[in-house]
Amino acid sequence: MSNNEIPLLELKNVSRTFKTEAEELDILQGVDFSINHGQTAAIVGPSGSGKSTLLYLMGLLDKPDNGHVLYEGKDLGAAGDAERSKLRNVAFGFVYQYHHLLPEFTAFENVLMPAIIGGKGNKENRTHAAELLEKVGLQERMAHFPAELSGGEQQRVAVARALLNRPKLLFADEPTGNLDTASAALVFDLFEELIRQEDAAVILVTHNRKLADKCDKLYTIEHGRCTPHE
Template identity: 50%
Template sequence: MSEPTLSLRGVVRTYKTDAGALEVLKGVDLDLHPGEIVGLIGPSGSGKSSLLHAAGLLERPNGGQVFIGGRDCTALNERGRTRTRLGTIGFVYQFHHLLPEFTALENVAMPAMIAGRPADEARDRAEALLASFGLAERVHHQPAQLSGGEQQRVAIARALTNQPRLLLADEPTGNLDPDTAAVVFQSLYDQAREQGVAALIATHNLELARYMDRVFALKDGHLEKRGG
């Protein structure tokens, strides 16, 4: 089997509260391989977002290690973490976080331009991605002119702009009605498969979770494999 895109080893995440320390991740281990789509389920407050933030180098764990592409990223400084996120990781959230004053094309092209790609190359990549999501006719529309499902597909396209090895999605369909959620999830699934991206998707939607390669429940700070 290929080297894991993401490896978590003994990851611990603790938060300070008025009642004392709250340990939401208690030594989490996980390997995620190229092209694999893994679901993460659990009730609100179970630590799904904390796990994604640790895996995506947005938060430092209180213990354990985070490996991306075989590289231990745990002790990277902020500049190193930022460079790794920009070049290796794509993020999708429940709310699209598109910049309202820019078109769909400009929103999707922006990460590539930030990474130093030529503007023409970035726009070409963005246009091709948007077309692959069925949005070829919407590239010059601003977010307010798009439906909720279209906005979220633009957000997923933006996450894939820099051809990341790892895609982290936190309730990416949680703000959509069931029919639209199914369309958006199918778009995400197809693109992740086509591009060989390793994807970790937190969701409340058990119907969508059935289509993933593996599903883990986060319970009492630990991962429990579900099904299969």
């Protein structure tokens, strides 16, 4: 089914520099990374080291200044914006560090949003959205607006939303930052379920060492370098 010869996602010699009025910041320098179908990878590193920047590059929300981002062996640097955004919508899920829920929509509507955007707000997806909210323990909060939810509840809505389209590749930026141990374990279980069911892969940024240790691969970012640990 999947082609295990080719990594699902690969970064080759990726660099990212931010130019501000005062200076140029070399945030990432020569980053190599790869993940296969069925794997989890954790990215750890100090605050400000470039973890979110790296996830944005991997998730095609940003472009590197140098190097290559390959999805299933295809270099996406050369791909147009339409192809990149289609891939994001169809194959990727993203849990943002600050959730990015839409404030004027309920928890249920936020979770359903990826399907609505794809013109598929149908019964099957509505049922799936409700199931996901139930799985993250929010069956009693479906009609709540983000402002009426706690930080950890918003985070779980964001996780449910990222799972709705059954992505092949899920990016999660500190997905358990606001969660207690039991809720964090539950979220990780959902990631593992996605991996099993869809032959997917999950890349997560985390300060939670326990969670990082559960992953197949571990990378540390520091001083612009991304170092793999065996």
